[in-house]
Amino acid sequence: MSKINALVNMTLAAIIYPFKKTEFKNGNIWLIGGHAGDIYDDNSKFLYEYILNNHKDVDIYWVVNEDSKVKNKIPGKILIKGSIENYLYYYNAKVIVFSHAPSADIAPYNFAIPILNKFHENVFKVFLNHGSISFKKRKPMNAKLKKLIDDLMRSYNMATAISEFEKDIMVNEWKMSEDAVCVVGSARHDNLPLNEKSKNRDILYMPTWRDWIKFGSGEFTETQYFINIMNFLNDERLNDILEKNDVNIKFYMHHLMHGFIDDIKENITGKRIIFLDKDVTVADEITSSIANITDYSGVAVDFLYMDRPILFYQFDKEKYKQEVDSYIDLDNEMFGSIAYNKDQAVDELIRLIESGFEVKKNQEDARNKFFRYNDNGNCNRIYNSILKKLNNI
Structure with a gap:
């Protein structure tokens, strides 16, 4: 209206x-x-x-x-x-x-x-x-x-x-x-289910939005955001391990960035990348996913609450700190697995899949900090x- x-x-x-x-x-x-x-x-x-x-x-x-x-x-x-x-x-x-x-x-x-x-x-x-x-x-x-x-x-x-x-x-x-x-x-x-692994092997990938991209004047496909996400999702080693282990990556574009989703869809080569609609119930996707990949999205805290593994792929950390910044110290207070470039992200995700989606021990300390209640x-x-x-x- x-x-x-x-x-x-x-x-x-x-x-x-x-x-x-x-x-x-x-x-x-x-x-x-x-x-x-x-x-x-x-x-x-x-x-x-x-x-x-x-x-x-x-x-x-x-x-x-x-x-x-x-x-x-x-x-x-x-x-x-x-x-x-x-x-x-x-x-x-x-x-x-x-x-x-x-x-x-x-x-x-x-x-x-x-x-x-x-x-x-x-x-x-x-x-x-x-x-x-x-x-x-x-x-x-x-x-x-x-x-x-x-x-x-x-x-x-x-x-x-x-x-x-x-x-x-x-x-x-x-x-x-x-x-x-x-x-x-x-x-x-x-x-959110507590102390319970997901019954399927889908990984939810939810990068957050960037206001300097959404409101910027440049071509989306020339941004580091697009390039780093595409290099990761199209990586040959990554797609081989997904196929070998029957694992899918469900990709949800932040609703404030969803106008760019076609640029990503059109350039994906992997068969194990599933695109979620803007209007999907994200809560259902969270509960049904065995692990999370994000950069700076609060959805990581939901996975922390469920005690499920998290991979942070922060390819633009310094730029993000400059433009947005974080209440969590991105240099000293992070939890889960962390990657700053495509190769590190692929290595960490392969390690996670081959470990049977094992949760890193550092997530327990983070749980004690972020939640008074876990019920x-x-x-x-x-x-x-x-x-x-x-x-x-």
Whole structure:
């Protein structure tokens, strides 16, 4: 939905609001969303389904884009993001839950509109984050919006963290309220099997995105990102070992880079490389994969949670540190296997396959650092923390 249509609908909903208020009186309305209304996945999805199935007293709605490919796959009740109905329910909601930001996931532009932003102040705001805080330092895509975004994050009533490591970053670097940040675990981790190897032999390869490439003007096929990924996936030794051991590499292009996927598809020579669609449920691919290859994606933390092997292929570490940087010290705090060029990556992956997908011992220390909890009770803890804070307001 266009910005103009959303703003018109927001205004119309505000005009209608006083006349509709009695219809919502005493309602226990919760709105939840994620990935800017486009994708049904990550922490928001799993908390939504937990509440939908276990707490019938909550009138919960998932907020989704009108043109989202997953709109008809979402269980329960939905609201179309930016519609008059969306804003009316938002104005009468008790709780909103989001993985990115209220404007992106729940009610477009409301926070920035004078007078109407009183509804943002009134509702209880829960920030789930869309993944773990690990390899990407938070920064606004537009530096001019930094103060607005900082003020927005300080307005959240509750935010979830998986460890004291994460809470320290959120409080001391993001300047969020210490009382708001709760170490309760990650909702999506409840979907992850514990102490259990995958039954198949698929390896999930998920490189993260690069803003200097996505918003750059050069040819994608001339970037080091493209060249290093292609050299790795097309390596003859790699493809021989995959074929010999009946192993596939499932390649998932980050959704913000997915516009370049055809350039990679068209240049692949190996038969054991499987391309995943942008709208695939990534959580399912994580749980069904025996190991992970990434560069700086937080998906590595999911594999760490499951105690499954991880290979970091960081062919542009210095450039990444300069452009993005990491909360984890990329020189001294890494875990799993690490490769900085194609040959090292192939060597490490061959070693991993021939070892029967053995987990490196250094992952145990990392598990102790990154998780306070390693169980399947995160959604329950998050829900109870919301109720506790609501009752204390």
